[in-house]
Amino acid sequence: xxxxxxxxxxxxxxxxxxxxxxxxxxxxxxxxxxxxxxxxxxxxxxxxxxxxxxxxxxxxxxxxxxxxxxxxxxxxxxxxxxxxxxxxxxxxxxxxxxxxxxxxxxxxxxxxxxxxxxxxxxxxxxxxxxxxxxxxxxxxxxxxxxxxxxxxxxxxxxxxxxxxxxxxxxxxxxxxxxxxxxxxxxxxxxxxxxxxxxxxxxxxxxxxxxxxxxxxxxxxxxxxxxxxxxxxxxxxxxxxxxxxxxxxxxxxxxxxxxxxxxxxxxxxxxxxxxxxxxxxxxxxxxxxxxxxxxxxxxxxxxx
Numbered sequence: 001x002x003x004x005x006x007x008x009x010x011x012x013x014x015x016x017x018x019x020x021x022x023x024x025x026x027x028x029x030x031x032x033x034x035x036x037x038x039x040x041x042x043x044x045x046x047x048x049x050x051x052x053x054x055x056x057x058x059x060x061x062x063x064x065x066x067x068x069x070x071x072x073x074x075x076x077x078x079x080x081x082x083x084x085x086x087x088x089x090x091x092x093x094x095x096x097x098x099x100x101x102x103x104x105x106x107x108x109x110x111x112x113x114x115x116x117x118x119x120x121x122x123x124x125x126x127x128x129x130x131x132x133x134x135x136x137x138x139x140x141x142x143x144x145x146x147x148x149x150x151x152x153x154x155x156x157x158x159x160x161x162x163x164x165x166x167x168x169x170x171x172x173x174x175x176x177x178x179x180x181x182x183x184x185x186x187x188x189x190x191x192x193x194x195x196x197x198x199x200x201x202x203x204x205x206x207x208x209x210x211x212x213x214x215x216x217x218x219x220x221x222x223x224x225x226x227x228x229x230x231x232x233x234x235x236x237x238x239x240x241x242x243x244x245x246x247x248x249x250x251x252x253x254x255x256x257x258x259x260x261x262x263x264x265x266x267x268x269x270x271x272x273x274x275x276x277x278x279x280x281x282x283x284x285x286x287x288x289x290x291x292x293x294x295x296x297x298x299x300x301x302x303x
Contacts, residue, residue, distance in 0.1 A: 007065050012055075016062035019255050019283050026280050028254075033070045035060050035255040036247070036282075041078040041101050041116040041138075043086045045123040048259065053123065055257055055287070057132045072134040073251060074124065078102040078116030079139035079237045081182075081191035083215045098190035098213075098220050100237075102140040116140070137251070144234030149204070151246035151277055152231045152238060156181060156199040156206070158276050165271060166241055170264040175241065183236040185210040187225035191237070194222065205230050240265050245273035248282055257285045 007013030023030055037056040040049065056072050063070035079100045085093045089107050093115075096104045101116035112118040120138065127134060142148060155162065156179060163176035179196035183206055194210040205228045212222035229235040238246055244266065247253065258266050266284065273281040 007062055012058040013062045015059055016066055030068055033063050033068050033254050034073055034252050036073045036253045039076040039120055039123050041076045041119045042080045049123055050126055059255055074134040074136050076120040076138040098193055100191055146232040148246045148250050149232040151249050154276055155242050157201055166268055169268050180239040180242045181206055181236055183208040183229045185225055186227050188223040193220055241268045242272050244269040245277055248273050249277040249279040253282045255283050260286055
């Protein structure tokens, strides 16, 4: 029996076909089928970072080959806080531990607006050299322009249900008590040290206290400041356990691959997207990690 050959007969063509079939079943419009690749901006990109973007590009090309318009969104999480100093970067960065990398000066030649911008550019330049077309979005602007405001509101308005579900799915109980949202302390400018205490829905603000946290092996002290931040202007960010879902919904993402190291986060985000945001989560494929010669996962802090 002769098998039907989809597109060029590759696994990427099969995925593209599955995406289109699934979207038709869901009933979503197919005018534009967007795929996403996330760029970590807190450290040096490596072969795994490039591999994720190349795979997403391949899926986008295969979707186009099936007769549908598609684009790759390269999303830089430059609101991520600096947890440790990557190998080879200056020691003065210790003063910026916990601060969003979009708010840290460029430590490599002062040729970009920020630490986050420079790290993002390293991977974007590689994509450009490979001739990969993409639309670049970064967290500082996406949050700052209010693109995720409705999604943040829906998530923070369902925190009790969400906290219980996270514990059920992955066994993590901290979000039963804590909001899955990290304000940027208005006094010390750090992320993660300020803990959201309450969501004031009628004002769309999060009240918080800056009382410290642990980042890696380091204790980062809070400054004790208490305040409120609006969710619409980029003065905080969602936790990973829920942020992917907010992006998928706001940006209309239909496909995103993930490494097995974040599988638990993806499972929670799928539920958040489906149940809380009423947006059917994108199709995924899971891939293995790139390992160094010692058999360890390659780290962005080393590159």
